[in-house]
Amino acid sequence: MKAPTAIIADDERLMREQLRRRLREAWPELQVVAEAVNGGEAVEQVASLKPDLAFLDIRMPGKTGIDAAREIGTRCHIVFVTAYDVHAVEAFEQGAIDYLLKPADPQRLALTVQRLKARLAEQEPAANLGAAIARLEGLAGRIAPAARPGERLQWIQAGLGQQLRLLPVDEVVFLQAQDKYTAVATAKEIALVRKPIREFVDELDPDRFWQIHRGTLVAVKEIAAVHRDGEQLIVQLRHRSERLEVSRSFAGKFRQM
Amino acid sequence: MNRLPQWLADAGALLIKVGKWVAGFSFWQFVVFSLLVLVAGGIVDSALFPDRPEQGVVYKRARHAPPDAAVAPASVPASGASAEVIPPADVKQAADTARGAEGAAEVQIGRDGIVVHDGDSQAQEVRIGWKGISVTESGGAAPGENVADAQALDDSTIVRSNSTRGLVPMLLAALAIMWVLRYAVRSRVKADARVGQAEAAAEREALERKVVEARLQALQAQVEPHFLFNTLAAVEHLIETDPARAGEMQRHLIAFLRGAMPQMRGQTSCLGDEIELCRSYLAIMKIRMEDRLSYGIDMPADLRAAPFPVLMLQSVVENAIKHGLEPKAEGGTLLISARAAAGRLRVIVADSGLGFGNGNTAGTGIGLNNIRERLQALFGDRAALVISANAPTGAQVTIEVPLEGTDGNHRG
Numbered sequence: 001m002k003a004p005t006a007i008i009a010d011d012e013r014l015m016r017e018q019l020r021r022r023l024r025e026a027w028p029e030l031q032v033v034a035e036a037v038n039g040g041e042a043v044e045q046v047a048s049l050k051p052d053l054a055f056l057d058i059r060m061p062g063k064t065g066i067d068a069a070r071e072i073g074t075r076c077h078i079v080f081v082t083a084y085d086v087h088a089v090e091a092f093e094q095g096a097i098d099y100l101l102k103p104a105d106p107q108r109l110a111l112t113v114q115r116l117k118a119r120l121a122e123q124e125p126a127a128n129l130g131a132a133i134a135r136l137e138g139l140a141g142r143i144a145p146a147a148r149p150g151e152r153l154q155w156i157q158a159g160l161g162q163q164l165r166l167l168p169v170d171e172v173v174f175l176q177a178q179d180k181y182t183a184v185a186t187a188k189e190i191a192l193v194r195k196p197i198r199e200f201v202d203e204l205d206p207d208r209f210w211q212i213h214r215g216t217l218v219a220v221k222e223i224a225a226v227h228r229d230g231e232q233l234i235v236q237l238r239h240r241s242e243r244l245e246v247s248r249s250f251a252g253k254f255r256q257m
Numbered sequence: 258m259n260r261l262p263q264w265l266a267d268a269g270a271l272l273i274k275v276g277k278w279v280a281g282f283s284f285w286q287f288v289v290f291s292l293l294v295l296v297a298g299g300i301v302d303s304a305l306f307p308d309r310p311e312q313g314v315v316y317k318r319a320r321h322a323p324p325d326a327a328v329a330p331a332s333v334p335a336s337g338a339s340a341e342v343i344p345p346a347d348v349k350q351a352a353d354t355a356r357g358a359e360g361a362a363e364v365q366i367g368r369d370g371i372v373v374h375d376g377d378s379q380a381q382e383v384r385i386g387w388k389g390i391s392v393t394e395s396g397g398a399a400p401g402e403n404v405a406d407a408q409a410l411d412d413s414t415i416v417r418s419n420s421t422r423g424l425v426p427m428l429l430a431a432l433a434i435m436w437v438l439r440y441a442v443r444s445r446v447k448a449d450a451r452v453g454q455a456e457a458a459a460e461r462e463a464l465e466r467k468v469v470e471a472r473l474q475a476l477q478a479q480v481e482p483h484f485l486f487n488t489l490a491a492v493e494h495l496i497e498t499d500p501a502r503a504g505e506m507q508r509h510l511i512a513f514l515r516g517a518m519p520q521m522r523g524q525t526s527c528l529g530d531e532i533e534l535c536r537s538y539l540a541i542m543k544i545r546m547e548d549r550l551s552y553g554i555d556m557p558a559d560l561r562a563a564p565f566p567v568l569m570l571q572s573v574v575e576n577a578i579k580h581g582l583e584p585k586a587e588g589g590t591l592l593i594s595a596r597a598a599a600g601r602l603r604v605i606v607a608d609s610g611l612g613f614g615n616g617n618t619a620g621t622g623i624g625l626n627n628i629r630e631r632l633q634a635l636f637g638d639r640a641a642l643v644i645s646a647n648a649p650t651g652a653q654v655t656i657e658v659p660l661e662g663t664d665g666n667h668r669g
Contacts (some may be wrong), residue, residue, distance in 0.1 A: 011583070012487070017492035038586055059483070061584045084486035103490035154626060155644070157613060165612055166648035188657060199455050 004120055006053035007034045009042035009068065010081065011060045019055060019081065022104045027113045043071045051076055052120055055100070058082045059221025070133050074126040076129060077119060079112065088136065097132050133186050153203040158184050158191030166189060169208075173222045175200055177215030187239035213247040226254045258483065276438030280446065287439065291432045298428040364387045370379055397463060464634050480517050491545050506544050513537035517568065528602065529561030535593060540570060542578055549588025550578075556595040563602050563660060566635060569628055573606045573654050576624055581610020589651065602660045609651040613644070625654070632658070 006023070010016045016035050023030055026152055033049050034040040038060045054076050056065035063071075063074055069078050082088055083102040092099040098112055155166045171186045177197035184191045209217045218235060225236040226246070233246035233254055247253060282290060365372045371385040384391045488510055495503035516534035532554060539552045574593065582589050589609035596603050625644060632640040636659055643655040 012491065013547060014491045014494050014545060015487070018490065021494075021497070059583075061586045083490055084482045086482075102487065103493045155551075155613070157646075166625075166644035168626065170626075170629075246609070 003029050003031050004053065004117075005031045005033045005049070005051040006055060007036060007042060007049065007051050008032055008055045009036035009039065009045075009056075009060065009065065010057035011037050013058075014199070015057065015081075018103060019100075022106065022109055024114075026106065026109045027117075030113075034061075037061075039065060039068035042068045046076055048074050053077050053079060053116060055079045055081050058085055058088055066133060066136055069129055073130075074128050077116060077126045078129060079116070097127075097129060115151045122126075153200075156184055156191075156193060156200075158193045160189060160191045165191065169204065172209075173219055173237055174244060175209075175217040176244075185240060185242070210253055212250045212253065213245055214249075216244055218244055265367070266396060272438060273442070275435060276442040278441040279435045280442035282439065287436065294428055294432060295425060298425050302424045303451075397653075471585070480514065481579075484575075487545065488541055495544075497510060501546065506541060509537045509540040509544075513541060517571065526565055526569075527561065528556065528563045528565040528568040528604070531565050531567070532556050532561075532593065532595070534568075534571050535574045539591065546583065546588060549585075550582060551589075552591040552593075554593045556593070560595050560597060560602065563597070565602070565604070565658065566631065569656065570604060571632065572624060572628065573656065577606055577608040577652065577654070581608040581612070585611050597660055599629075599662050601657050604656045605653060606656075607647045607651065607653040609647060612646055612650055612652050628656070632656070 004027075008016050008019050010019070010152065020032050022067075023032065030053075033051055034045045036045055039056070040063045042054060042056060042060075042065075043063065045051070053070075054072060056068055056076075056078060058065040058080055059082075060068075065080055069080070072078060078098070080088070080092060080097060080099040081102060081104075084097065089099065089101075098115065100109065100112060154169050156169060156172065158165055158167050167184060167186060173185045173187060175197060176183045178192070180194070180196055182193045182195055182197045182200060184193050184222070189249050198216065200209075200217055203213055204217065208220055210220055211217050211221075212235060218237070222238050222240075223235055224238045227234055235246060237242040237244070279287065284314050305412070342509050351434070361595060372382065373385075382391075488506070492506050492510065495506060497512050513534065516530065516537065536554060539550075539554075543552065570593070574591065577591055591606070591608045591610075594607075596605075625642065629642045632642055639659045641655070641657040645653045647653040
């Protein structure tokens, strides 16, 4: 029987070295054939080297350990490694996924090695982690919070002169379409954003920003007054002098006013 | 029909304007104003219509007056007859009195006026009607003609009297309306002020609550467990492989924890301490990330003692590492610089990492929002948080706080 092989993926060299050392003690026959510094590299190495095992750190630049595991699929047994991810650990326990905590405790490592050896000996196919990973991804937001769909925009990236700036949504007074761009006005400045207004309509909290025109969104808290000019409703602002027109189809918002 | 509401609205607006103007008066100012208006009204009244007729005239004739002592059909009393001026309400009574006294005069009060006959001769008659007063002499023209004369004579007088009689009472009515408006506007203003006060109090309360919350968050979240456990794992590895380095890392960790643990530091901080905290953190991250991280700190020595919010800079630096440099395969550089300008202390954290919104660890900006709220709560408009893109890649966060800040504003 050929010696079992493994790759270790971790962005920190010290952590890779540490795991390698611990494995050498707990499982002398195991050959660590490669080390990866991110998830992408790990996926490539699994494809080219076809190891029996992959030890994947969860937090890595580019592809995370979870991303890599999804791509690797059932091509090898996967063991997750983490220093502290309370939600991930919960998911591992529920999904009967192999995992190690850094720094690997020799006794705990010995247990994991025993289990992995048994699986390899019985030529068990690598567990399909699809469902478990899907669940993990539900928790992944908490591990590495990314902007999830449905989450409301908090900052707007905008060009101001030569600078690219992040404007807090709280400070935005109104947004107005200008062709494919959107002018974003705060109390002090107006910035142009390369993004059509309809995307803002979807991304901004509709309770905080009212659409009053096909091309205009206004922050509710910035509305000072609404008055009638003939048939036309006009919005006056607290911190800016512009007067914004309310189009007929959006006038319903102000019917009670 | 359509114009009526507009007209009403205009009138209403005018009333409100007047009310607001009058509401500016104190009670005594209003009294003085009213008196002035009335006096001025009286002067205008008498200047425009100096020969205003009297309000009521009763002619009495002495019983034994010579027959030629006639009363001319005007309000000029002739000799032998007396005329006295009395208010209209008293006319009947005066006439009754006259009758009682003379025993000869007859007074008739009818729907159209008052007629006084000379009781003795029936030769003289005074008629006081709605349109005028007539005096008929015996042997003269027929009474009817004379009444007509009197009407002709007095019509104009009466008409004039009607037009001028109202000026002072009208002014009084206007003043009364103004008083009511003044009262209404004043109570409205008072109510508004109460609402305003309540709103201001609520706002202040919300702000105070935010400070407390932000401080709690700052204190709770400072030592990120992921950072702590990874660092401890690295120390353990270095103990086995490079004890000198392990010792160094452990010392940095102790310094960092001393700075970041809430119970180990006071409520106020200075820029020097905050920078040292970041230095410990960066030294640890440097050992872990090795070549992937380089950093620099540029702080003029005289800014070391400048007050600075507790644990704010460290959280910006940690964000830059966590979301900018650590997730970037090749890593990058982080620079902290502090400068004083125009009464402000400006601290910039610039990194060459992924930049905002480009990594899968991109935060939701909640950390930065916390910083912004905390600055707002501590310094109001005198502080700022500016986030911009760094060239060619990465992010730049600028924190500006007032430079002279030892006035107790400086809470954590």
